[in-house]
Amino acid sequence: MKSRFTPLLAGLVLAVSSLTVQADEVQVAVAANFTAPMQKIAAEFEKDTGHKALLVFGATGKLYAQIKNGAPFQVFLAADDKTPAKLETEGDTVSGSRFTYAIGTLVLWSAKPGFVDDQGEVLKKGAFKHLAIANPKTAPYGAAAVATLTQLGLLDAIQPKLVTGENISQAYQFVVTENAELGFIALSQVMADGQMTGGSAWVVPSNLHDPIRQDAAILAKGRNQPAARALVEYLKGDKAAAIIKSYGYAL
Incomplete structure:
Protein backbone atom coordinates (compact mmCIF):
# COMPACT_ATOMS: atom_id res chain seq x y z
CA MET A 1 0.00 0.00 0.00
CA GLY A 104 1.47 63.34 -4.12
CA THR A 105 -0.49 66.04 -2.33
CA LEU A 106 1.05 68.53 0.08
CA VAL A 107 -1.01 69.48 3.12
CA LEU A 108 -0.57 71.96 5.96
CA TRP A 109 -1.62 70.00 9.04
CA SER A 110 -1.95 70.39 12.78
CA ALA A 111 -2.76 67.73 15.34
CA LYS A 112 -5.08 70.29 16.95
CA PRO A 113 -8.65 70.34 15.58
CA GLY A 114 -9.57 73.78 14.27
CA PHE A 115 -6.02 75.15 14.37
CA VAL A 116 -5.51 75.12 10.58
CA ASP A 117 -8.26 76.70 8.49
CA ASP A 118 -9.19 75.34 5.08
CA GLN A 119 -7.66 78.35 3.27
CA GLY A 120 -4.28 78.33 5.00
CA GLU A 121 -4.82 81.78 6.50
CA VAL A 122 -3.15 80.55 9.69
CA LEU A 123 0.18 81.05 7.90
CA LYS A 124 -0.47 84.76 7.37
CA LYS A 125 -1.62 85.31 10.94
CA GLY A 126 1.61 83.79 12.25
CA ALA A 127 0.11 82.80 15.61
CA PHE A 128 2.43 79.84 16.04
CA LYS A 129 5.98 79.25 17.24
CA HIS A 130 7.08 76.39 15.00
CA LEU A 131 6.26 75.17 11.51
CA ALA A 132 7.70 71.76 10.54
CA ILE A 133 8.90 70.87 7.06
CA ALA A 134 11.05 68.13 5.59
CA ASN A 135 14.57 69.00 4.48
CA PRO A 136 14.02 70.76 1.12
CA LYS A 137 17.47 69.69 -0.09
CA THR A 138 16.72 65.97 0.12
CA ALA A 139 12.92 65.64 0.42
CA PRO A 140 10.65 66.73 -2.46
CA TYR A 141 7.79 67.49 -0.07
CA GLY A 142 10.11 69.84 1.78
CA ALA A 143 11.00 71.54 -1.50
CA ALA A 144 7.27 71.86 -2.27
CA ALA A 145 6.70 73.44 1.16
CA VAL A 146 9.40 76.05 0.54
CA ALA A 147 7.98 76.75 -2.93
CA THR A 148 4.52 77.24 -1.39
CA LEU A 149 5.77 79.69 1.22
CA THR A 150 7.70 81.53 -1.49
CA GLN A 151 4.63 81.79 -3.74
CA LEU A 152 2.62 83.14 -0.80
CA GLY A 153 5.34 85.71 -0.04
CA LEU A 154 5.74 84.34 3.48
CA LEU A 155 9.10 82.53 3.40
CA ASP A 156 11.20 85.34 4.89
CA ALA A 157 8.71 86.03 7.70
CA ILE A 158 8.28 82.37 8.62
CA GLN A 159 11.90 81.25 8.13
CA PRO A 160 12.84 81.75 11.83
CA LYS A 161 9.95 79.49 12.84
CA LEU A 162 10.86 76.58 10.57
CA VAL A 163 11.76 73.26 12.16
CA THR A 164 13.36 70.96 9.59
CA GLY A 165 13.01 67.19 9.72
CA GLU A 166 15.43 64.85 8.01
CA ASN A 167 12.51 63.50 5.98
CA ILE A 168 8.75 63.84 5.79
CA SER A 169 8.24 61.21 8.53
CA GLN A 170 10.28 63.26 10.99
CA ALA A 171 8.41 66.42 10.00
CA TYR A 172 5.17 64.58 10.76
CA GLN A 173 6.54 63.46 14.13
CA PHE A 174 7.30 67.07 15.07
CA VAL A 175 3.66 67.95 14.44
CA VAL A 176 1.93 64.88 15.87
CA THR A 177 3.90 65.25 19.12
CA GLU A 178 3.07 68.99 19.08
CA ASN A 179 6.71 70.04 19.18
CA ALA A 180 5.54 72.09 16.20
CA GLU A 181 2.00 73.44 16.14
CA LEU A 182 1.68 72.74 12.43
CA GLY A 183 3.66 71.51 9.47
CA PHE A 184 3.74 70.80 5.77
CA ILE A 185 3.48 67.03 5.30
CA ALA A 186 2.13 64.52 2.81
CA LEU A 187 -1.64 64.09 2.76
CA SER A 188 -1.04 60.33 2.82
CA GLN A 189 0.34 60.61 6.36
CA VAL A 190 -2.99 61.81 7.75
CA MET A 191 -5.37 59.91 5.50
CA ALA A 192 -6.51 56.31 5.46
CA ASP A 193 -9.39 54.65 3.63
CA GLY A 194 -10.19 57.97 1.99
CA GLN A 195 -10.73 59.82 5.28
CA MET A 196 -8.67 62.34 7.25
CA THR A 197 -7.50 60.65 10.44
CA GLY A 198 -7.74 63.71 12.71
CA GLY A 199 -6.49 67.21 13.42
CA SER A 200 -7.05 70.09 11.01
CA ALA A 201 -5.66 70.71 7.55
CA TRP A 202 -5.35 72.87 4.47
CA VAL A 203 -4.79 70.95 1.25
CA VAL A 204 -2.25 73.07 -0.62
CA PRO A 205 -3.41 74.03 -4.14
CA SER A 206 -1.22 72.32 -6.72
CA ASN A 207 -0.47 75.61 -8.50
CA LEU A 208 1.66 76.77 -5.55
CA HIS A 209 4.41 74.26 -6.25
CA ASP A 210 5.66 71.91 -8.95
CA PRO A 211 3.66 68.67 -9.29
Whole structure:
Protein backbone atom coordinates (compact mmCIF):
# COMPACT_ATOMS: atom_id res chain seq x y z
CA MET A 1 0.00 0.00 0.00
CA LYS A 2 2.79 2.40 0.91
CA SER A 3 4.46 2.17 -2.51
CA ARG A 4 1.23 3.04 -4.31
CA PHE A 5 1.23 6.55 -2.78
CA THR A 6 4.91 7.28 -3.27
CA PRO A 7 4.56 8.93 -6.74
CA LEU A 8 1.78 11.19 -5.41
CA LEU A 9 3.85 12.24 -2.41
CA ALA A 10 6.86 12.83 -4.62
CA GLY A 11 4.77 15.06 -6.88
CA LEU A 12 3.56 17.09 -3.91
CA VAL A 13 7.11 17.56 -2.68
CA LEU A 14 8.21 18.74 -6.12
CA ALA A 15 5.32 21.18 -6.32
CA VAL A 16 6.11 22.67 -2.91
CA SER A 17 9.81 22.84 -3.80
CA SER A 18 8.96 24.60 -7.04
CA LEU A 19 6.92 27.24 -5.21
CA THR A 20 9.74 27.77 -2.73
CA VAL A 21 12.25 28.29 -5.52
CA GLN A 22 9.98 30.73 -7.33
CA ALA A 23 9.34 32.87 -4.22
CA ASP A 24 12.00 35.52 -3.77
CA GLU A 25 12.85 38.69 -1.85
CA VAL A 26 13.21 42.17 -3.30
CA GLN A 27 15.04 45.02 -1.58
CA VAL A 28 13.04 48.24 -1.97
CA ALA A 29 14.02 51.84 -1.22
CA VAL A 30 10.85 53.84 -0.55
CA ALA A 31 10.28 57.57 -0.07
CA ALA A 32 9.17 58.24 3.50
CA ASN A 33 5.84 59.80 2.48
CA PHE A 34 4.80 56.46 0.97
CA THR A 35 5.40 54.43 4.16
CA ALA A 36 1.83 53.50 5.09
CA PRO A 37 0.53 52.62 1.60
CA MET A 38 3.69 50.69 0.72
CA GLN A 39 3.46 48.61 3.88
CA LYS A 40 -0.08 47.62 2.86
CA ILE A 41 0.92 46.98 -0.74
CA ALA A 42 3.88 44.85 0.35
CA ALA A 43 1.63 42.69 2.52
CA GLU A 44 -0.80 42.12 -0.35
CA PHE A 45 2.08 41.54 -2.78
CA GLU A 46 3.45 38.76 -0.57
CA LYS A 47 0.02 37.14 -0.20
CA ASP A 48 -0.67 37.25 -3.92
CA THR A 49 2.75 36.36 -5.32
CA GLY A 50 4.75 34.70 -2.55
CA HIS A 51 7.52 37.28 -3.05
CA LYS A 52 8.57 39.31 -0.02
CA ALA A 53 9.35 43.03 -0.31
CA LEU A 54 11.98 44.20 2.19
CA LEU A 55 11.33 47.91 2.67
CA VAL A 56 13.68 50.72 3.67
CA PHE A 57 12.16 54.20 4.07
CA GLY A 58 13.88 57.57 3.90
CA ALA A 59 14.24 60.92 2.19
CA THR A 60 14.56 60.58 -1.57
CA GLY A 61 17.89 62.44 -1.66
CA LYS A 62 19.39 60.24 1.03
CA LEU A 63 18.16 57.07 -0.66
CA TYR A 64 19.74 58.30 -3.89
CA ALA A 65 23.06 58.74 -2.09
CA GLN A 66 22.80 55.22 -0.66
CA ILE A 67 22.08 53.78 -4.11
CA LYS A 68 25.11 55.58 -5.55
CA ASN A 69 27.21 54.21 -2.68
CA GLY A 70 26.29 50.62 -3.51
CA ALA A 71 23.26 49.90 -1.29
CA PRO A 72 21.65 46.58 -2.32
CA PHE A 73 18.32 48.09 -3.39
CA GLN A 74 16.65 46.52 -6.41
CA VAL A 75 13.61 48.81 -6.76
CA PHE A 76 13.35 52.51 -5.95
CA LEU A 77 10.12 54.39 -5.19
CA ALA A 78 11.02 58.08 -5.05
CA ALA A 79 9.03 61.11 -3.92
CA ASP A 80 9.79 62.89 -7.19
CA ASP A 81 10.42 62.16 -10.85
CA LYS A 82 13.77 63.92 -11.12
CA THR A 83 15.79 61.53 -8.97
CA PRO A 84 14.81 58.31 -10.80
CA ALA A 85 15.36 60.14 -14.11
CA LYS A 86 18.84 61.11 -12.95
CA LEU A 87 19.61 57.52 -11.97
CA GLU A 88 18.37 56.46 -15.38
CA THR A 89 20.76 58.80 -17.19
CA GLU A 90 23.57 57.61 -14.95
CA GLY A 91 22.93 54.00 -15.96
CA ASP A 92 21.73 52.86 -12.53
CA THR A 93 18.26 51.68 -13.57
CA VAL A 94 16.87 49.09 -15.94
CA SER A 95 16.04 50.86 -19.18
CA GLY A 96 12.31 51.37 -19.71
CA SER A 97 11.33 50.45 -16.16
CA ARG A 98 10.68 53.97 -14.85
CA PHE A 99 7.06 55.04 -14.40
CA THR A 100 4.91 57.35 -12.24
CA TYR A 101 3.27 55.30 -9.50
CA ALA A 102 1.57 58.20 -7.66
CA ILE A 103 1.09 61.96 -7.63
CA GLY A 104 1.47 63.34 -4.12
CA THR A 105 -0.49 66.04 -2.33
CA LEU A 106 1.05 68.53 0.08
CA VAL A 107 -1.01 69.48 3.12
CA LEU A 108 -0.57 71.96 5.96
CA TRP A 109 -1.62 70.00 9.04
CA SER A 110 -1.95 70.39 12.78
CA ALA A 111 -2.76 67.73 15.34
CA LYS A 112 -5.08 70.29 16.95
CA PRO A 113 -8.65 70.34 15.58
CA GLY A 114 -9.57 73.78 14.27
CA PHE A 115 -6.02 75.15 14.37
CA VAL A 116 -5.51 75.12 10.58
CA ASP A 117 -8.26 76.70 8.49
CA ASP A 118 -9.19 75.34 5.08
CA GLN A 119 -7.66 78.35 3.27
CA GLY A 120 -4.28 78.33 5.00
CA GLU A 121 -4.82 81.78 6.50
CA VAL A 122 -3.15 80.55 9.69
CA LEU A 123 0.18 81.05 7.90
CA LYS A 124 -0.47 84.76 7.37
CA LYS A 125 -1.62 85.31 10.94
CA GLY A 126 1.61 83.79 12.25
CA ALA A 127 0.11 82.80 15.61
CA PHE A 128 2.43 79.84 16.04
CA LYS A 129 5.98 79.25 17.24
CA HIS A 130 7.08 76.39 15.00
CA LEU A 131 6.26 75.17 11.51
CA ALA A 132 7.70 71.76 10.54
CA ILE A 133 8.90 70.87 7.06
CA ALA A 134 11.05 68.13 5.59
CA ASN A 135 14.57 69.00 4.48
CA PRO A 136 14.02 70.76 1.12
CA LYS A 137 17.47 69.69 -0.09
CA THR A 138 16.72 65.97 0.12
CA ALA A 139 12.92 65.64 0.42
CA PRO A 140 10.65 66.73 -2.46
CA TYR A 141 7.79 67.49 -0.07
CA GLY A 142 10.11 69.84 1.78
CA ALA A 143 11.00 71.54 -1.50
CA ALA A 144 7.27 71.86 -2.27
CA ALA A 145 6.70 73.44 1.16
CA VAL A 146 9.40 76.05 0.54
CA ALA A 147 7.98 76.75 -2.93
CA THR A 148 4.52 77.24 -1.39
CA LEU A 149 5.77 79.69 1.22
CA THR A 150 7.70 81.53 -1.49
CA GLN A 151 4.63 81.79 -3.74
CA LEU A 152 2.62 83.14 -0.80
CA GLY A 153 5.34 85.71 -0.04
CA LEU A 154 5.74 84.34 3.48
CA LEU A 155 9.10 82.53 3.40
CA ASP A 156 11.20 85.34 4.89
CA ALA A 157 8.71 86.03 7.70
CA ILE A 158 8.28 82.37 8.62
CA GLN A 159 11.90 81.25 8.13
CA PRO A 160 12.84 81.75 11.83
CA LYS A 161 9.95 79.49 12.84
CA LEU A 162 10.86 76.58 10.57
CA VAL A 163 11.76 73.26 12.16
CA THR A 164 13.36 70.96 9.59
CA GLY A 165 13.01 67.19 9.72
CA GLU A 166 15.43 64.85 8.01
CA ASN A 167 12.51 63.50 5.98
CA ILE A 168 8.75 63.84 5.79
CA SER A 169 8.24 61.21 8.53
CA GLN A 170 10.28 63.26 10.99
CA ALA A 171 8.41 66.42 10.00
CA TYR A 172 5.17 64.58 10.76
CA GLN A 173 6.54 63.46 14.13
CA PHE A 174 7.30 67.07 15.07
CA VAL A 175 3.66 67.95 14.44
CA VAL A 176 1.93 64.88 15.87
CA THR A 177 3.90 65.25 19.12
CA GLU A 178 3.07 68.99 19.08
CA ASN A 179 6.71 70.04 19.18
CA ALA A 180 5.54 72.09 16.20
CA GLU A 181 2.00 73.44 16.14
CA LEU A 182 1.68 72.74 12.43
CA GLY A 183 3.66 71.51 9.47
CA PHE A 184 3.74 70.80 5.77
CA ILE A 185 3.48 67.03 5.30
CA ALA A 186 2.13 64.52 2.81
CA LEU A 187 -1.64 64.09 2.76
CA SER A 188 -1.04 60.33 2.82
CA GLN A 189 0.34 60.61 6.36
CA VAL A 190 -2.99 61.81 7.75
CA MET A 191 -5.37 59.91 5.50
CA ALA A 192 -6.51 56.31 5.46
CA ASP A 193 -9.39 54.65 3.63
CA GLY A 194 -10.19 57.97 1.99
CA GLN A 195 -10.73 59.82 5.28
CA MET A 196 -8.67 62.34 7.25
CA THR A 197 -7.50 60.65 10.44
CA GLY A 198 -7.74 63.71 12.71
CA GLY A 199 -6.49 67.21 13.42
CA SER A 200 -7.05 70.09 11.01
CA ALA A 201 -5.66 70.71 7.55
CA TRP A 202 -5.35 72.87 4.47
CA VAL A 203 -4.79 70.95 1.25
CA VAL A 204 -2.25 73.07 -0.62
CA PRO A 205 -3.41 74.03 -4.14
CA SER A 206 -1.22 72.32 -6.72
CA ASN A 207 -0.47 75.61 -8.50
CA LEU A 208 1.66 76.77 -5.55
CA HIS A 209 4.41 74.26 -6.25
CA ASP A 210 5.66 71.91 -8.95
CA PRO A 211 3.66 68.67 -9.29
CA ILE A 212 4.87 65.99 -6.90
CA ARG A 213 5.14 63.21 -9.46
CA GLN A 214 6.50 60.15 -7.72
CA ASP A 215 8.39 57.78 -10.01
CA ALA A 216 9.59 54.23 -9.46
CA ALA A 217 12.19 52.20 -11.33
CA ILE A 218 13.95 48.87 -11.23
CA LEU A 219 17.55 49.50 -10.24
CA ALA A 220 20.56 47.86 -11.84
CA LYS A 221 20.84 45.40 -8.96
CA GLY A 222 17.30 44.21 -9.72
CA ARG A 223 17.94 43.60 -13.41
CA ASN A 224 17.84 39.79 -13.13
CA GLN A 225 15.49 39.56 -10.14
CA PRO A 226 12.01 38.21 -10.95
CA ALA A 227 10.67 39.60 -7.67
CA ALA A 228 11.75 43.12 -8.66
CA ARG A 229 9.89 42.89 -11.96
CA ALA A 230 6.89 41.34 -10.21
CA LEU A 231 6.70 44.20 -7.69
CA VAL A 232 6.81 46.88 -10.38
CA GLU A 233 3.99 45.14 -12.28
CA TYR A 234 2.03 44.76 -9.04
CA LEU A 235 2.33 48.51 -8.38
CA LYS A 236 0.63 49.10 -11.73
CA GLY A 237 -2.28 46.80 -10.88
CA ASP A 238 -5.79 47.52 -9.61
CA LYS A 239 -5.22 46.36 -6.03
CA ALA A 240 -2.21 48.63 -5.54
CA ALA A 241 -4.04 51.50 -7.25
CA ALA A 242 -6.96 51.22 -4.81
CA ILE A 243 -4.58 51.35 -1.84
CA ILE A 244 -2.67 54.31 -3.29
CA LYS A 245 -5.88 56.29 -3.88
CA SER A 246 -7.15 55.55 -0.37
CA TYR A 247 -4.20 57.53 1.00
CA GLY A 248 -5.00 60.65 -0.99
CA TYR A 249 -2.69 60.18 -3.95
CA ALA A 250 -3.70 60.70 -7.55
CA LEU A 251 -2.65 58.30 -10.32
